[in-house]
Amino acid sequence: MKKEIYVFTRALLTVVLMALVAAKGYAAPPTIIVGPTDAHFQAQGDGGKVLFTWQTSTPGSFNFIVQQSSDGGATFTTIATIPFTGAEDYFHPVSGLTDGVTYVWQVKVESDPVGLFESTYNQTTAYTYVQFTGSVTVGELNKNQNSVTLNVVDNVNGEDNFMVEYMAPNGPWVSGPVFTIPGSEIPRQVTGLMANTSYRFRVVAIKGGNKIYSNEIVIKTNRDFPPKPDSFTVIQTCAEKVTVQAVYSNPSLADQFTVSVNGQIVDSGFMSAVITSTVSVSPGQTANIVIATFNETGLINSDPLTVNVPPYTMNPPSGLTGSEETKTENTINISWLPGTSPCSDGFIDAVEIQLDFLFQDGTTGSRLDVTYGNATNYLIENLKPKTWVGIRVIQRNYTYGTSAQSQQIWIRTLGPPDAPTGLAVATSADPLGEIQNLISFTDIADDETGFIVDYRMNEGDWSYLTSMVANSSMFYHKPLQEGNTYSYRIKGVNQYGDGPYSEVVIVTVEYTKEPKSPYNLQGTIASGSVNLSWLDDSQRESGFIVERSTDGSTWTEIGTTGRNVTKFTDSDVTSGNTYWYRVKATNDVGTSDPSETAEVEYVEVSGLVNVFPNPTVDAINLRMAGERSTITLIDQDNRTVLSRSVKLVDGEASLDLSNLKPGAYQMVILTDGKTKVSRKIYKY
Structure with missing residues (x-):
């Protein structure tokens, strides 16, 4: 313009x-x-x-x-x-x-x-002008960042010498030193060049002031050695791998890179401004990591990064919970969140479930369950009812190791109620003066449908006493027999069965006064003896005193029985004599008045009465002298259960026992209107 x-x-x-x-x-x-x-x-x-x-x-x-x-x-x-x-x-x-x-x-x-x-x-x-002919050609042999080696081919006749000329971008032609070619061609090196720069080259054949110019070629010198990274840092360290990052301000100075760990190349790629490489390492070892960049001139190693690789650790599972809604007496369903290391691939080979048990009876135990690797829930089976189960979850990777345990949770299976605690007993008298025991306890269960109370007297067997509704805490036991030791125990029950018994509480009921007199004293003749029986009208006796008289006025003690024993056999009798009997109840406080008197005229009746079969199932036969007889059966509680007059035919009679319960009975036989004969029979 x-x-x-x-x-x-x-x-x-x-x-x-x-x-x-x-x-x-x-x-x-x-x-x-x-x-x-x-x-x-x-x-x-x-x-x-x-x-x-x-x-x-x-x-x-x-x-x-x-x-x-x-x-x-x-x-x-x-x-x-x-x-x-x-x-x-x-x-x-x-x-x-x-x-x-x-x-x-x-x-x-x-x-x-x-x-x-x-x-x-x-x-x-x-x-x-001096005439000379021919041509000279030039080509590239090799080069580096600061020099170029040319191949000069001489087809000129009569030249004095040669000279290389070169030109940098936007610069003049620069003459190099003069040289000769002994033969037909020669390599000629041009030095002192700038790296990564394009130069024009030609060769001049000289004779006097005349010149023959070669062809011109353009050659770009190699780049200088690539630089070290501006920064080379570790951005993540894991047990099995380390991630490093190198930053270059001029990535064009290199073509490719390699990453080596302890002298072994483990990664490579093309050059970029930011190189991020994740390399495999050995857990718990030291890794020396070097990044090298290279171009046509050569390679440059970075300063090494020394990384102390930690041993492999897997994070423990978290969020461990158990379902209260779905648990049963034998199973618990649990779930958790997997705990993987941020450096791992997240694969878990197995999950171990550590179970600690606290059973209802106070004993302990443990168990190890194993489930598949990627599980996040598990059904614990084959548990005992009403058992506290402590649960911890551990994850295992067979290549890298085992995680720490998760937090422990405790869940209890369903089952029979826990035993009541704090069982206590207090003895008192009710408004009518009747002795009673107040039994109290603490209900620690929340799942019972009721309670069962057992008791025993002294060292006897345990017996059922009573039942109570859920959430009860006390009950009264009466009437009591003074002078006895009572033991009590309680258990809860629900749809899963009977729970364990509480601790046993024991109390002795002391005598408060002398017992009442027995009554309804009966005497019957047996072979060589007189059998006595009476009724007990007291809860306070420690036993009975049996007295006999041969004249109806002078009394002699002939024996004793224990508490609630209402039978006695007098074997010291003589046929033809008449005996009078009476019974007294006694305890530590005193002795009752005597019972009414029973008079017995003893006659030896051995062989006159035959009872068969004995034991029997549904009937018994009698054989004796006479035409009629009165038969009375008394059970073990001294109650008359049958009294019947039978007719003897040819001295025999049969008595139907099919309506009686199995057990032992005392048979009293009135033989002649006044002589009583006693036999013990057994019915199945």
Whole structure:
């Protein structure tokens, strides 16, 4: 744009000046303008050729006048007119030169038509043409970041020597040292070059002032050694792998990278500004990690990173819970969240479930269950009812190890109620003076449907006493027998069965006064003895005293029985005698009044009464003298259960016992209207 403005301005100025000259009638002197510059030649030698070149910065529409002198510059002849094209560089090939002749060339801008403007000649130095022929070629052998080795092939005849020329971008041609080629080709190294820079290279064959130029080639020097990373850091350390990151401000200086651990290459790839690499390492060991970058020049290692690799640890499972809604007396359903290491692939080979037991009876135990690796819930089976189960979950990876235990939770299976606690007993009298025991306890269960109370007297067997509804805490036991020791125990019951018994509580009920007199004393004759029985009308006796009289007024103690024993056998009797009997109840406080008197006239009846079969199932037969007899059966509680008059046929009679319960009975037989005979029979 500037050149066009300049041309327009110059043309306008020319027109104005010409008008002024014509108007005044002046002769116009020529004006000198800037002519061509940098006129020089390239002697081609072969075939007598020279390439004449020049430059110009003068704008406008004109021609260049090229002239040649063959007498060393004394006279010139125009050999060419070259039109202006707007370029800055121009050339004109000159041929037909004569060997040994000295030439000079010059160039100027052609004068304008009216002679107002003209330029000066720009002249070359003198050149004596010496003819030599051939060619020289150059190629690349190798290179590095600071030098290039060329292969120069000599096909020139008669040259004096050679010279390498090279040009950096936007720079002039630089001449290297002069050399000769002993044979047909030679490698030639150019040093002192800048790395990663494109250069133009050519070789000049020289003979005197004549030159033959080779082909030009462009070679880019190698890049310098790649730099170390600006930063090289560990961004994650795991037991089985480490992640490192390298940052480069100029990644174009390298092509690829490698990562090595303890001298072994474990990763590689193409270069980038940020390189992140995850490499495998050995748990619990030391890893020296190096990143290397390389290009055509070579490789550079980073400073090593020394990493102390931790041993592998897996995070324990979390969120362990057990379902209260679905548990049974034998099963518990649990669930958890897996606890994996952020560095691992998350795979779990197995889950171990550690179970600790606290059974209802206070004993303990343990068990180990195992389930598949990726499980997050598990049904614990084969548990005992009403058992506290302590649960911990452990995850195992067979390659890397075992996690820590999860937090422990305790869940109890369903089952029979826990035993009541705090069992206590207090003895008192009710408003009527009846002795009673108040038994109280603490109900610690919340799942009983009721309670069962057992008791025993002294060292006897345990017996059922009573039942109570759920949430009870006390009950009364009466009537009691004074002078006895009572033991009590309680258990809860529900749909799963009977729970364990509470602790046993024991109390002795002391005597408060003497017992009441027995009554309904009966005497019957047996073979060689008199059998006595009576009824007990007291809860306070410690036993009974049996007395006998042979005259009805003088009494002698003939024996005793224990508490609630209401039978006695007097074996010291004589046939034909009459005996009177009475019984007293006694305890530590005193003795009751005697019972009523029973009179018995003893007659030996052995062999007169036969009872068969004995034991029996549903009937018993009698054989005795006489025509009729009264039969009375008394059970073990001294109650009369049958009394019947039977007729003897030929001295025999049969008695139906099918309606009686199995057990032992005392049979009293009235033989002659007043003689009683006693027999013990057994019914199945």
